[in-house]
Amino acid sequence: MNKVTCECGHKNPYGTYLCESCGKPLKDEGKLANMRYEGVARRSQTYQKSIVDKIWNFFSSVKVGIWIIVLLLVTSSLGTLFPQEMYIPPGEDPSLYYAQEYGILGQLYYDLGFHNLYSSWWYMLLIAALGISLVIASLDRFVPLYRALKNQRVTRHTAFMKKQRVYGMKENSEALDIKALSTSLKERKYNVREEDGNLLAEKGRFARWGPYVNHIGLIIFLIGGMLRFFPGMYLDDYVWIREGETEVISGTEGEYFVQNNQFLVELYDEEDNEIFQEALMREGSPVVSNYQTDATLFKRSTEGSIGSETELEKVKDHSIRVNEPLTFEGISLYQVDYRLNELSTFTFGVEIEEDGEVQALEEVVFEVDLNDPQMYYEFDNGYQIEIIEYFPNFNIDESGEPTTLNRVPDNPRIIFELYPPDADPEEDTGEISLIGVQVNEPLNEDHDHTLRMLDVEFVDVTGLTIRRDHTLPIIIAGGIIFMIGLTQGSYWFHRRIWIQQKDGQLYVAGHANKNWHALKRDIEYLREKHDLPETVDQADEEVKEKDQVNEGGRDKNV
């Protein structure tokens, strides 16, 4: 790496604008010095060698960073054009749905992965690029800036002084009382350093670190998001449990189980509740006060294999309510959904038609558990009933065969074969009929009997989400650090005043990263007490000279 040696003897990295030590401009760039990053060489910007350097330089560029952010913003907003995959009607095939619903645009939307934006590879790459850009751009700027501010000398080159925005000079008639000046500055909470009758007063340097703290927060935030993809860090699943049933909790590798003892929905009582009475009356319909699952957590006993010999040990009971999850080992079960009145048991009776009169057979009454039906039902009076087929969720498939869609008894159909006492189940064919909700069809001839559904029992089903999120503390920490950095950079500002006596001249120069007004006021305050030259804002002068307005922004410091 080439070094540039300044006349003060300091060796500066190639690409330095202002000597890191004395501030002498090494490149002549107009009337005012470019104080951005103290005029130091941004680490990598100035030479290109290996592929690593090229990658580094690419991501170091703020321009590139901004483009990444713009791309993320544009693609994120495009992603809201049509619903995301998780919001399309359940059961729809996304590969067909988008084209059907939104035409060619929809197909394109699906093909490009907008339907599942946050998981599409290019969106993830963009976020990754943003993270890399943040790390590299921050490092590239923070390290040199930190070094420059740490190593800055009190005595600056005269050219540096002249090129500061706030600047003044005059004949130094009588020796300046540096001590008194220093005291005045300290009263205004400046850090003052002296050297050979020259002086550097500085205040609020820590505001310069704000943006970097802010970036660290962002990076931690992104790391938190990234960790969600690491095994064991994040889990978001759900489970449906019927009352009285036990289900395995996914993500625990078959180790934990939860039983739904009871699910309840409670309503506000309009009469009793004085506080809310008025609001409840206005609502018109009943208002739910509580959704609750009384659950029991079980753990698989270490003995025995998985499967039919699994033994469960009770861990604890808990009533899961909204915002009161059942929590164990970093996993929480939240109440999110429910289904009331899922069919659970049918009770059947048999009617016989004799001489035009319909009569119920009181002895032939039986229950069919829709989640575990028996195959044979025998009765004392000799009747036998057999279930030939059971379809929990009846459907006719493509080949015209009756089948079931799944194992949930949403639309149960049962094919019964009934044998009167005089029939032999081994040889004779009984009376076959198909029965379901509002369905009762004989499937063969000559029925003397009719099966009647006498009663239906329902069961409530609770829907719980299973959630484990170890990344949340990291994301929160990132957010807090982000805000600290933002505050640090926004509500404090860095100002410096240089006072120098050289060759019978007295120079004053000032620099602030923002809020120049406060800096000028500080200098005015000093002038009232001490014999200092009048200062001018050279940026204003320039504006006047060029007769231009709105030259703002030129001295903005990152």
Add this chain to the structure above:
Amino acid sequence: MRSAILLVMVAAIAYTFYNHFSEERGLVDAGDEAPNFVLEDMDGERVELSELRGQGVYLNFWATYCTYCRQKMEYLKDYHEEYAEKGVRILSVNVDETTLQVERHQQRYDINYNLYIDRNMLVSNAYGVGVLPSVFLINENGSVIERQIGGKTEEQVVAALDELVPES
């Protein structure tokens, strides 16, 4: 230094992508030790995977409402005896349907080999079964050599069974 920082970032991102896009890899997949389990057939006869060491195991998860499972189980009818002699056990495990349905299914399709029911889907969960049919080919040493998802042709089923024939 710079290369090191870049390397760390690229490695982290690559790992994230790997995790995200390797979801096709099952909870249990080729190369893994097959989790042990115990199941009972329709007559209550128990089978434990660890006791089948020395034999290849064709572990087939199915349901009565799964058309591809039905096809596959039709093919298996013709081969189960032949391969039983060669040292390959076929375990067809139903994903927690009612006993009645499974029995009727067996009768309706005239299935001449044992069927097992995975009550509460304990084994299915342990094997990460999401889509049916899911087949795990477990070799004589108890490790999974392949995980097959979806419908398969008769030739493919036979090829899978051949793979499972123990050496020696």
